[in-house]
Amino acid sequence: MSLLEQLGITYPIVQAPMAGGATTPELIAAVSNFGGLGSLGGGATSQDALNKQIDAIRALTDKPFMINLMVLSEHDASTFDTSMPDWLNKYYQEQQIDTVLPDKPAHSFTEQLQVLYDNPVPVASFTFGIISAQQVQRLQQLGTRVVGTANHTLEAKAWADIGADAVCVQGMEAGGHRGGWLPQSETDPLGLLTLIGQTRACTDIPLIAAGGIMSGRDIKAVQAAGAQLAQMGTAFLTTDKSGINATYKQALLDASNGTRNTETRLTRLFSGKQARGLVNNYLRDFASFDKTEELPPYPQLNAMTKFMRANAAKNGDAEHLSLWAGQGVALVKQERTLELLERLVQGL
Known part of the structure; x- marks a missing residue:
């Protein structure tokens, strides 16, 4: 049985599960109702909010959809054991931005996963780590298909070995956070076609491809x-159902119409974990600190830079936002979500 048939979708299009409000229930439902797989990035969402968002999606579509969670240990999600960097503190003081860190840097993955046990969904995907074979089996027994994320063949094989239904192989071209967790995925990032080829050579698990796909x-x-x-994120960000703020959306459109540089970069400066976004003043000004040994890890740095990003969004300042985008950003269009989907299908 093909992966299309297993997932119950018509077209080989997965709308990437981007966290941070980009993936609205309306966007997810539009993609799923069209015949693709709409996806919610739920990793930055509380247990109660995740439940409500699942129910909101169900109210808009009776088609399959996917929920994505970030795999974090309880220690990583609950502990601040590094200090805010001096250069970031100085920035906040100069800009007169108040910073009061939360008690915990991230929501509990255990609590989020429990939502998927109590309120089962058609497809669940995972990023930033790997779950256990027992957790995979429990989800599958509830009728949920399980999709892992990999930046390296060793990660893809690990998901295959624990019985996942598919793996999303994410090439270095992809926008936003890289989903892998092994050091090999960071030290020598692989392009998508290379990653697909190497993964196909070591496992026959069905693959979903992500990274720079725009047509x-x-x-x-x-x-x-x-x-x-194919899993696509950047292409959906400038459509009408996207939930990103107007400043972020305009920066992406500026990159496509030639009024902004289209250069993207893998950086840890926003969150402590590698992610690809448009280069802006923040990445330029603090580039010398973009080193693993000098940065708090994810999710601690992510919680520390949240105040800067919120202030930038409030003031329409694209130079201090995380402008996550893949290497295909020059091809984004301002259009309805359905227009994008129709255009993609016409090209198949």
């Missing part, structure tokens, strides 16, 4: 390379 032609290319489905 029907791109989808056909990754299918020819060995993936069954």
Whole structure:
């Protein structure tokens, strides 16, 4: 049975599960109702909010959809054991931005996973780590298909070994956070076609390809390379159902119309974990600190920079926002979500 049939979708299109409010229930439902797989990035969401968002999606569609969670240990989610960097403290003082850190840097993954046990969804995907074979089996027994995320063949094989239904292989071209967790995925980031080829050589688990995919032609290319489905995030960010703020959306459109540089960069400066976004003044000004040994880890730094990002959003300041975008950002368009989907299918 093909992955399309297993997931119950019509087209090989997965809307990437971007956290931080980008993936609204309306966006997810639009993609799922069209015949793709709409996805919620739920990793930055509380237990109660996650339940409400699942119910909101169900009210808008009876088609399959996916919930994505970030795999964090209880220690990582609950502990601040590093100090705010001096350069970030200085920035806050100069800009007169108040900073009061929360008690915990992130929501409990254990509590989020419990939501998926109590309120089962058609598909669950995981990033930033790997769950246990027992957790995979429990979800599958509830009728949930399980999708892992990998930046390296060793990660893809680990998901295959514990019985996942599919793996999303995320090439270095992808926007936003990289989903892998092994050091090999950071020290030598692989391009998508290389990653698909190497993964196909070591496991036959169904693959979903992510990274720089912007057109029907791109989808056909990754299918020819060995993936069954294509996961796309950046292309959806500038559509009408996207939940990103107006400043972020305009920066992406500026990159596509030539009024802003299209350069993207993998950086840890916003969150402590590698992520790709448009280069802005924050990344330029503090580039010398973008080193693992000098930065608090994820999710601690993410919690520390939240005040800067919130202030930037409030003031329409794109130079201090995390402008997550993949290497295909020059091809984004201001359009309705359905227009994008129709254009993608026409190219298949």
